[in-house]
Amino acid sequence: MASRRTGFFALLLGSALISIIHYAFYQKNYLQLLPQNSYNTRTGSKNDNPNYCQNKLSQEGIPFQYENSIITPAPGKRPRPLLVPVSTDKEECLPFFKDLCVKAVPEEDCEQPHVLINEGGRLGNKLCQYASLYLLRYLFGVRVTITKKMHDYLNAIFKNITLPAKNTCFTNQTENVRFVTMYMKLYTAAAQARARAVDNNIKEQLLNASYYVFNNPGPRSLLMAHRDLIRSLLTFRDEIVNKAIENIDQALSSFNATYRQRNFPIVTVHVRRTDYTGYIKGKFKLTQLDELYFERAFEFYKERLPRPLFLVLSDDREWCRRNLQAKDVIVIAKASAAVDMAVMSLGDHHITSYGTYSFSGALLGHGHITHPIGHNTKYNLADCVDSHFFHHISRDKTYKADNSEVVVSWRL
Template sequence: MKKIVIANITGGLGNQMFQYAAAKSLSLSLGFNLYICIDSYALKKQHNGYELNSVFDIETPALSRSDLAKYLGRICSTYVIRQSLARMKYCRYLNKSFINEHYLSRQKHLITSRRPYYYLHGYWQSDKYFQLHETEIKKIFSFEKAKKLCMEHAQQIEDTNSVSIHVRRGDYVTNQKANKLHGQCSLDYYKKAIEHMLQSHKNCTFFVFTDTPEWAREHIKANGAPMKFVHYTGKNAYVDMYLMSICRHNIIANSSFSWWAAKLNENIQKTVIAPYNWFNKKETPTDLLPKTWKLM
């Protein structure tokens, strides 16, 4: 049996990046090969589907159901069953190489253990899961394709003291489940964040990235500072993440999409403002937001 790490990949681009980063870091630490499992996308539409290969040229092989059964057993070869078992926290009883993120705080042996394989199931939304190999992860998440699609916007951002503002509404408004879990960042949050940027940095130009441009134009104000609204759509939506990542400073939403934009921002003097309440009626995990980011 090959020594491998298997990453279960699901959700939109930001979540895919978290899941891949955690599994890639583990595979590098163990010296194992990395494989992915993307069968969740065959069951339902999730944003633009699996995107890591098209956005970043990641060519990690995907396991078939029969191959997955060799490692996890026939009962866990189906995504719906794996998801149900993970929610009920039964996976560890069935298979000690099935690592659900809820158990990771108790998996201190994870990096040094030498099981023949690991299957990672969860969202893994913390840079602590890949901090041992952060440099390698950032190199993987480079935007060579995006750079060719937005040269004019990129030049505007580089020529100004640019501050990105991410306003995510979309499914956070229309999808009942997403709305219940995440809610939306309030206008008061954006107002305070913009005021802080204006007080902390001179000559700010705000670049607003949003899936609802008309709503944002009406409601997001910058006290007279220049504002530009940017929105790449469809399969090119990832360009927004690249452009946010090259802004000098970032005001993010409670979204893994703009979390990654801020994380990939290489400005060593950047100010990143994030919402204190990442979830609706649920405490924000301690390790979700880097300590250097300012919460409002």
């Protein structure tokens, strides 16, 4: 009888040992798949399942945040992936998969090709470049790298810049390419690999050469679709956040309130003027935004929120004081580009003007975003954004933007 019990326990122990070995092997070889989930900040909604497939990037030190929000979407509307081919001259209508897992190529595998991105521009450009490049790895599992100059610049502002800075593990033999071309090359390869796979898990590599993305990408639709993810990637350093809150508190002093102790929502407003006046005229044949757009954006929030306060940040504060300041509109003191962007991100909702800086500050925040629209069709950078939280406000006297179904809520 005793020998039977000994044999039974030995069999049980052996089975457990085999299971542990099998699990360890599985962890090492198969749990490096990247989840393709849409991110949103809707109340009580978690379409993104963190257990859908193991994320290799989270093992590389990037925490993913699945946050609840008190934001209420417009009734009957749902974000949808754009799954149609796009022309190679428009970076905004990029398709993406929501239910695809791609096995990530290890970043330390120096024999595998990679994608390097341009470091040009200022904070808004660099932030969009970094986020766009990160999404190439997140969506398609390819090796990516940034220059040391970009790494040092962003690392001084954000806590968790984890994409590797270019070193000897990355070849200098790269082919120049625009971001949209690179993206569609990978998307097409993923679609073909998916057609060959027995399920949605792709284990084959999607890149066969190294590339250098030479332009400054900022695909609004793709970045908005992964907004919560990008916000988790780019967390401002504590000293920058503290300075931003200090500036907000100074602006709220006349209301006997602070950022953390108040009974009203804050809507941040970014007004880009000065150098951008000539740029948008030459590139898009646009004139500067006047007070009409901002007044309409103010009304958009006033109709939906209890006593909102508008904090204005601008490179032309005198224009803002002359044309926008009111009892519920405050022009905040000027700070560094990083601190001002942190202020923008701390708002409960956001009013943007043109440019990647304005968009980036709102992207890193919570809540709803308004963006100007008018009769000019040459400016189409935000045409493909499909989000509960992104709304067009007319900048023209004769252009009508219908936001009648939009619902915005707030709670401190």
